[in-house]
Amino acid sequence: MTSATTMTAALPVEHRERLMQIARHVSFPEGTRLFEEGRHADRFWIVRTGTVALDLHVPGRRAPVIESLGHGELVGWSWHFTPHVWQLGAEAMTPVRAYEFDATTVRAMCDADPEFGRAIAVWVGRVLAHRLHAARTRLLDLYAPYGSGER
Numbered sequence: 738m739t740s741a742t743t744m745t746a747a748l749p750v751e752h753r754e755r756l757m758q759i760a761r762h763v764s765f766p767e768g769t770r771l772f773e774e775g776r777h778a779d780r781f782w783i784v785r786t787g788t789v790a791l792d793l794h795v796p797g798r799r800a801p802v803i804e805s806l807g808h809g810e811l812v813g814w815s816w817h818f819t820p821h822v823w824q825l826g827a828e829a830m831t832p833v834r835a836y837e838f839d840a841t842t843v844r845a846m847c848d849a850d851p852e853f854g855r856a857i858a859v860w861v862g863r864v865l866a867h868r869l870h871a872a873r874t875r876l877l878d879l880y881a882p883y884g885s886g887e888r
Contacts, residue, residue, distance in 0.1 A: 742810070742811070742860070742863045742864045742867050743809040743810060743811075744756075744783050744809060744811065744860065745809055747856075747859070747860035747863060748856050748857070748860055749856060752852075752853050752856045752857070755846070755853060756838065756843070756846075756857075757836070759838060759839065759842055759843070759846075760783075760836035760837065760838060761836070761837045761838075762834070762835075762836065762837075763782070763834070763835055763836075763837045764832065764833065764834045764835070765787075765829040765832070765833045765835070766829065766832055767829055767830065767831050767832055768828065768829065769828065769829045769833075770826065770827070770828050771789065771812060771813075771827040771828065771829065772813065772823045772826060772827050773823060773826050774793070774794045774823050774824065774825055774826045775794075775822060775823060776822065776823050777821060777822060777823075778813060778815035778816040778821045778822055778823045778840065779816065779821070779839070779840050779841065780813070780816060780837055780838060780839055780840050781811060781812060781813035781814070781816050781837075781838050781840060781843075782811075782812040782813060782835040782836060782837050782838070783809065783810070783811060783812070783835060783836040783838075784806055784807055784808055784809065784810050784812060784833060784834075784835050785808065785833075785834040785835055785836060786808065786832075786833065786834045787807070787829060787830075787831045787832050787833030787834060787835075788805050788806065788807050788829075788830040788831045788833070789805070789806045789807075789810075789812050789827050789828065789829055789830065789833055790802045790804075790805050790806075790827065790828050790830045791803045791804045791805075791806065791812075791825045791826070791827050791868070792825060792826045792827070792828065793825055793826070793872060793876070794826065800826060801875060801876070802875070803825060803868070803871055803872045803875050803876075804868065804871045804872075804875070805830065811860075811861070811864050812827055812835065813827070814861050814864050814865050814868070816840035816843075816844075817840075817844070817857070817858070817861045821840065825868075825872075843857065
């Protein structure tokens with residue numbers, strides 16, 4: 738993940754502080770599934786410590802890991818877009834400590850303050866673009882005859 742997609746780099750200080758006012762401290766033991774592809778996306782996290790793997794359901798195969806996320810990175814973007822359904826799965830690869838955010842509350846904050854909402858949307862959009870590229874590259878590496886060509 739590029740530094741431009743971390744919350745610290747992507748959000749102005751005033752928006753970051755506002756978002757952090759509603760953060761909950763949570764922790765997950767290694768092996769915990771944070772969410773499953775296709776289920777309702779009602780929250781998201783910022784990793785404080787540990788590693789979270791994003792994976793993709795592939796019928797008839799083990800779910801490949803698309804990307805590993807660490808300190809400062811956003812886990813989950815599906816909460817921001819209707820129909821609020823997870824597009825990937827996520828699992829704690831190590832013990833994880835994170836900030837957790839309620840999606841309904843954050844969406845209401847975005848609706849109430851268009852400047853805040855725009856900043857959140859741009860941040861989530863950058864993360865989404867990065868994840869799409871990572872998923873494409875990983876799937877090419879796994880399933881294309883010559884891989885992604887990025888070696």
